[in-house]
Amino acid sequence: MATKSSASAKHVPAFERHGLSDEQLVSMLRTMLMQRTLESRGFQLNRQGKIPFASASEGHEAVQAGAAMAFHRGSDILVPYYRDLGLDLGIGLSADEVLLSLFARAGDLSGGRQFPHHYASRELGLHSISSVIAAQLPHAAGAAYAIKLRKQTGRAVLVTFGDGATSEGEWHESLNFAAIHALPIVFLCENNEWAISTPLSKQMAQPDVHKRAAGYGMPGVAVDGMNPVACYKAVADAMERARSGGGPTLVEAKCYRFLSHTTDDDDRTYRSREEVDERRKNDPVPAFERLLIENGVLTADAVAELKREILTETNEATDRAEAMPYPLPRDLYSKVYADTYEPWR
Amino acid sequence: MAVMNNVEAVRATLYDALKNDDRTLILGEDVGARGNVFLITKDFVNEFGPERVIDTPIAEASIVGIAVGMAMEGLRPIAEIQFADFIYPAFNQIVGEAAKTRYRSNGEYTCPLVIRTPYGGGVRGALSHSVSIEALFYHVPGLKIVAPAFPADVKGLLNASIDDPDPVLFLEHKKTYRLIKGEVPDGHYTIPLGKANVLKEGSALTVVSYGLYVHWALEAAQKLQEEGLSVEVIDLRSIRPMDKATILESVRKTRKLLIVHEDNKFGGIGAEISAMVAEEALFDLDAPIRRLCAPDVPAMGYALPLEEEYMSSPAEMADAMREMVRF
Ligand SMILES: Cc1ncc(C[n+]2csc(CCOP(=O)(O)OP(=O)(O)O)c2C)c(N)n1
Ligand SMILES: [Mg+2]
Numbered sequence: 003m004a005t006k007s008s009a010s011a012k013h014v015p016a017f018e019r020h021g022l023s024d025e026q027l028v029s030m031l032r033t034m035l036m037q038r039t040l041e042s043r044g045f046q047l048n049r050q051g052k053i054p055f056a057s058a059s060e061g062h063e064a065v066q067a068g069a070a071m072a073f074h075r076g077s078d079i080l081v082p083y084y085r086d087l088g089l090d091l092g093i094g095l096s097a098d099e100v101l102l103s104l105f106a107r108a109g110d111l112s113g114g115r116q117f118p119h120h121y122a123s124r125e126l127g128l129h130s131i132s133s134v135i136a137a138q139l140p141h142a143a144g145a146a147y148a149i150k151l152r153k154q155t156g157r158a159v160l161v162t163f164g165d166g167a168t169s170e171g172e173w174h175e176s177l178n179f180a181a182i183h184a185l186p187i188v189f190l191c192e193n194n195e196w197a198i199s200t201p202l203s204k205q206m207a208q209p210d211v212h213k214r215a216a217g218y219g220m221p222g223v224a225v226d227g228m229n230p231v232a233c234y235k236a237v238a239d240a241m242e243r244a245r246s247g248g249g250p251t252l253v254e255a256k257c258y259r260f261l262s263h264t265t266d267d268d269d270r271t272y273r274s275r276e277e278v279d280e281r282r283k284n285d286p287v288p289a290f291e292r293l294l295i296e297n298g299v300l301t302a303d304a305v306a307e308l309k310r311e312i313l314t315e316t317n318e319a320t321d322r323a324e325a326m327p328y329p330l331p332r333d334l335y336s337k338v339y340a341d342t343y344e345p346w347r
Numbered sequence: 348m349a350v351m352n353n354v355e356a357v358r359a360t361l362y363d364a365l366k367n368d369d370r371t372l373i374l375g376e377d378v379g380a381r382g383n384v385f386l387i388t389k390d391f392v393n394e395f396g397p398e399r400v401i402d403t404p405i406a407e408a409s410i411v412g413i414a415v416g417m418a419m420e421g422l423r424p425i426a427e428i429q430f431a432d433f434i435y436p437a438f439n440q441i442v443g444e445a446a447k448t449r450y451r452s453n454g455e456y457t458c459p460l461v462i463r464t465p466y467g468g469g470v471r472g473a474l475s476h477s478v479s480i481e482a483l484f485y486h487v488p489g490l491k492i493v494a495p496a497f498p499a500d501v502k503g504l505l506n507a508s509i510d511d512p513d514p515v516l517f518l519e520h521k522k523t524y525r526l527i528k529g530e531v532p533d534g535h536y537t538i539p540l541g542k543a544n545v546l547k548e549g550s551a552l553t554v555v556s557y558g559l560y561v562h563w564a565l566e567a568a569q570k571l572q573e574e575g576l577s578v579e580v581i582d583l584r585s586i587r588p589m590d591k592a593t594i595l596e597s598v599r600k601t602r603k604l605l606i607v608h609e610d611n612k613f614g615g616i617g618a619e620i621s622a623m624v625a626e627e628a629l630f631d632l633d634a635p636i637r638r639l640c641a642p643d644v645p646a647m648g649y650a651l652p653l654e655e656e657y658m659s660s661p662a663e664m665a666d667a668m669r670e671m672v673r674f
Contacts, residue, residue, distance in 0.1 A: 079420070113453035122452035129419065130452035134443050140409040141444070144416020144424075151372070151398055151422070171436070175409035182404070337454045338488050340512035345488065346591075346623070 017297050020235040022071070024299050028308075030071055030092075030230050031294055034063035034287050035309060037088035039316050040100050044118060048265045052324070053104050056118060057264040059085045062192055064286035065225075065255035067092055068233025069190055072241050073160055079149075081129040081142035081161040085192065087119050089162065094126045097315050101323035108329040113337070115329075136163060136170035139189075143176045146185035146250075158186040158244035160237070166197025168211050177252065181218040184249035188240040191252070192227065194259040199272035212254035220250045227257030228286040258284070351531045354524045356498035357463070358387045360505040361425065363535065365395045368423060371509065374401040375410055375427030384429060385465065385524060407433055411440040411462060415514075418460040419448065423509060431466035431518065432478045445514040446489030460514045461505075467520040467559055467609055469658050473649035476521075479558075479610035479641075484516055485587050485619070491540050492586040494518040496561040498529040500584055503538030510537060520558040527562060541588035545597065547572075549579035551672045553597040555620055556607045557583040560659065564607050567665035576672045586616055591623060598624055602633040603671050607664055612640035634674040639667045 019027065037059065044056030059066070062085060070092020073080060082089055087100065099111055099121065106114040111121045112130075122130035129145065131138045142161030149157045167173055168191060180187050191211045195202045202209050215222025221243075225236040233255050240251035258281045262269040269278070295302050335345060351359065364371045372395075373388060379402035382389030392400040403410050407428055414424035428434045434441075441462065448458035468477030485492055493508055493515060495501045501519070508515035546561070547568055556564045561582045568578040579597050583590065598604050604624055606617035617638035624636060639659055641647070647657030 081416075111453065111455065112451055115453065116451055120451070122455040124455060129416075130448060130456040132443055132447065132451060134439060137412065137439060137444050140412025140440065141416030141419060143409065144413035144418075145420045146416075147413060148417050148420035148422050171406075172408050172412055172440075175404070175406040176412070178404055178406070179409055179413060337450050339449070339491075340457065343588075 017293060018231065020231055020238075022231060022234065026071060027231075027294055027299050030067040030234070031290055032308060032312070033067040033070060033088055033092040034230065034290060035312050036091050036097065037063050037066065038287055039312050040091075040097060041087060043101075043316050043320060044104050045265060047104060047320075053106070055265055056104065057084065058261045059087055060260040061194060061258040061281070061286070062227070063088050064230040064290065065190070065192055065227040065233045065257050068230040069160065069162070069237045071234045072238035074241075075127070077127070077157045078241065079127045079129060079145050079157070079159045081138050081145065081159060082131065083138060083163050083167070084117065084119055084131070084133055085164065086162055090119065090121055090128060093128065095121060095123070095128070097319040098322060101319040102326060105323045105326070106328065107323055107326040108333070109326055113329055113333060136167040136172045139163065139167070139172050139176035142187060143180045143185060146180060146187035147183060149186050150183065155247060156245050158188065158241050160188050160190060160241065162190045162192060164197060165191060165193040165195065165202055165211060166200065166205055168214070169205055177215075177218045177220070177250070180250040181220045184247070186244040186247070187250045188237060188244055189250065189252045190237060191254045192257055193254055194257050196259050196273070198263045198267060199269075210254065212252055215252035218252075220252060222252045222254070224254045224256065227255030228284050228289065230286065230290055260285070348530045348532060350528055351498045352525050352528045353498050353501050353519065354385055354387055356501035356531055357505065357519060359531070360502045361388065362391065364425065364506075364509050365391065365399060367535070370421065370423040371425060372399040372401065372417070372422060373425050373427065374403050374414060376403055376405055376429045378402060378427055383427065407437040408440055411437040412444065414460050414462070415440060415445050415448065415458055418458045418514075419456045423459055425461045425463060425509065428462060428464040430476050431464040431480045432475045434464055434480055438483075441484065441490065441514070441516065442487050446487050449513065450489055457512055458514045459512045461508045461517055462514070463517045463519060465519045465521045465524070467522055468647045468654060469522045469559065471649065471651070471654065472521065474646040477647050477654075479608075481518060481586050482610050482615045485616060489513070490587065491515040492518065493540060493584065494520070494557045494586055495584055496520070496523060496558055496582055497527065498531045500538060500544070502531050503536050504540065504584060506535060507537035507540050511540060515540070518558070522559050523562070538584070541585045541590055543590035543593040544582045544584055545579065545593065546582050547578070547580040549577040549601065551576055551601055552578045552603045552605060552668060553581060553594070553601045554578055554605045554607060554668065555581045555583060555594060557586060557616070558609065560607050560609055563659065563661040564664050566661040567668055570661070570665050571668050571672070576669065578668050578672065589619070594620065594624065595628055598628050599631045602631055603674065604632070604636045605639060605667060605671050606636070607639040607659060607667075609641060609658065611643050612638055613643050615640055634671055637667065637671060639664060
């Protein structure tokens, strides 16, 4: 990948890189482009009738790429939610794993059992989740407790969720417990202003999730969720605090969901095109591309090359996954318990 | 061998677990300074510290949910729900999360977790301190459910539950806590989950039960023995997995089956046992299967007549046994 140093660019907008190297910035852009490409592949495959379901996180790329860059692979633990493909990719998930999940093939990390993007990998530190809103929050607090009990300083848990999830009791219970025990954990809210068709105003009376942190006795931080570098900085600071025994933080990234909730949803039934078009102007992916080009981090040609590379990777992974076998009917019966299990039938 | 009641057996087993395995910890309401409302964990916090004997907020969903996260990270949490009546907020974490962790991650993550809770009535516990919850959970593959009746079984089954690599709901009948005493072997031992115990051999009727009613069924069966009627009594011990083989073997011998449980009848444990026996051994039976269970009402009451009407008794069980033997 061609990168070039930023010194000579002209009329550069103010660009705070918060210590990120060119290589790291490019890696973040790559994650964002990869996320977008893979997710539109999911929608295409659904429309072609090849897969039953897909979801997307367009509008969440910046917060996820930033948060992933703040994650220490090999020691931190990620407890994500279903709309976190970019975060999963950013900590090391591969395109092949994504396509196997979309196609529900036997080689999928859940063995074809779960909806797309419910990955689990001990190697990546990526926790297994269900689709149940906010159910992963207590698990994250428990994982953080395990880190603290074992006095493993230098490790922390990153747990993510949507704005809608903050209405659940388990959300409250987990922040409360984490604050009581000063756990090494960062609560990252990807506030996209919608929970399927329910707007923020019907989810909460005041729209700032991070302000609730005060009520638990932990710091709360808001960040522009369309700015990947700012998101990196907010999450990195919070993770560093957590790793060094400083306790939990609630970070709220203000982003937006550009597409329908999933392929089974139609957002035209509950929000205007004007609203969506207006918010599209803030699309973080082309904005970050431009920022890196204008600052000379990489050239327009290099970006185009990167996109071609990602498309090729996606196409190849699509072909490979499609050619892979489904799980067998008998696989329904495995992994119920550790021991051999004879289900009553 | 020491003689213990069920509270002492739970306590001794938990103590050994904390002592011998530093992956174990206890979390629940009032388990620390108070030592649990039945004093099961009394003084544990002084010996093992508040990091391993955690007084949690009153938040059952996260008591279980946090324990799930700990278990996924290799600890061996023993979560306590203060009374089974308060387990409902944790339903999602037990059924949707703990029981499915292994399955949904294709074995990548597991959930070796024990959830202990006191249940059951006959203690003037009123509407919200008397409930039986087993039927709400036994529908769930991925979960194991244990309901011991005797101190020695409490120890062996609790040890097995703590050692088990999957989530176990461990039900302790409150009325047996101090009422039931028995010899408990020294040292560490386990009783396999899913193995019923034939407490009394008999030839004319099989009675299957668990928990408090095991004691009453045994008392009734002994009375019938004096009358010359031979009744076999099986203590299920584990509700899931269920020991189908022991039940079927017994029923094929006695040719009659009575199930007694404290929980109400509709959709209860007895329903599954009856259906299973009907499917597998109908033509070995000489009488219709009978279930002696609580009436189909929301709860037992606080007033003594409302509690007694809800609960069965050794005398009522003896009557049912006589009728069936003579059928
Ligand atoms: C406990 C529970 N209730 C309802 C649902 C159905 N559901 C799926 S996604 C969703 C909206 C969640 O919104 P939010 O938390 O803001 O996350 P987003 O999808 O916007 O990223 C709902 C209601 C669910 N999965 N779990
Ligand atoms: Mg949302």
